[in-house]
Amino acid sequence: MAVDPGAEVHASAIIEDGAVIEAGVTIGPFCHIGPKVVLRRGVRLMSHVVVQGITEIGEDTLVHPFAVLGGIPQDKKFKGEETTLTVGKRNRIREHVTMNTGTEGGGGVTRVGDDGLFMAGCHIAHDCILGNNVIVVNNAALAGHCIIDDEVIIGGLSGVHQFVRIGRGAIIGAVTMVTNDVIPHGLVQAPRGHLDGLNLVGLKRRGVARSDITALRAAFQMLAQGEGAFQDRARRLGEETESDYVREIVDFVTGASDRSFLTPGKG
Incomplete structure (x- = not known):
């Protein structure tokens, strides 16, 4: 275990041997940090956060209570191989968010860019690749292998089918199922995901x-x-x-x- 003297760790938190905790990190009450986790400078875990697997959390990311980052994939093909989750800088990860590591068959890594907002209860599945400034609203879910480009907004209670790509600047309305690729700057809405125009407001x-x-x-x-x-x-x-x-x-x-x-x- 390598905990920088400049980190602040609550007495009730558990940090397993092997974890790397950089300066300026704050780990709140009842957090659990696994042995292969890296928390970069300025990361803040508020309380009851679980970070496990081979997971790196980027600088100045804020994680709210009961988020679970780096859990194993929800994929029956997963056989325990070592795969990773990489989360970028300055993300805001709200309560009960889950982000899984990758799978060997999907490239072995789940990657989240910088400056994202992941609202309460949303799920980022194995092997997803997300760009910068992505917003995933409450209880939305990305299935495995999705590619979400920069500045995409995914509305609450929406689902994105595995292997779907969503182009830069697109917006997905609430309660929408997205089963096919979405062009950059597209506007998608309706329960079965219709391409209804352009994201003119975002542009x-x-x-x-x-x-x-x-x-x-x-x-x-x-x-x-x-x-x-x-x-x-x-x-x-x-x-x-x-x-x-x-x-x-x-x-x-x-x-x-x-x-x-x-x-x-x-x-």
Whole structure:
């Protein structure tokens, strides 16, 4: 066990031999830290937090009571192999959040980026890869192997099917089941997940230029109503557009995926 003298550890907390606790870490009452855990500078565990497995929590991350980070995957194929969970900097992890380590078959790592907000009761399953500034609202759940890009918002009580990709800046409405990939900046809602437009509010809040928003609107209309298959429409967009935001959608649609896509007006 390597606990920096600058860390503050409550007398009731259990830190197993082998754990690394850096300066400025605060570990509250009744927390349990496993032997292969690394808590980087400024991490704060409020109370009753369990961190186990091969798990690293990034600087200045705040974890609220009863969160369990680094638990083994909820996957019957998991046979006890050593896999990891890596959580980035400045995340806010609320009560009863669960994040599992990866599986050998899925690459061996679950990775969470920086500056995320994970609200009470949400679940991040094995082998998920999350970008920066992601928000997962209360009781939403990501199944295994999902890829969630930067600035995505997933509404409360929503579920994301395994292997689904959600592109940058997309927003998923509350109580929505997402079974197919979601284009960057898409707006998805309804119980079975319909692509209903663009996340215009998010684009405006991030200060995206009006010209890019106009280009995105036109691109969405072409994807919704143009001739040919969805991927064919996207390829034609790529030949015509000068907008980096539209190009982002084109690259997402024409890239490799294990799923089909949510398309406009179709779940």
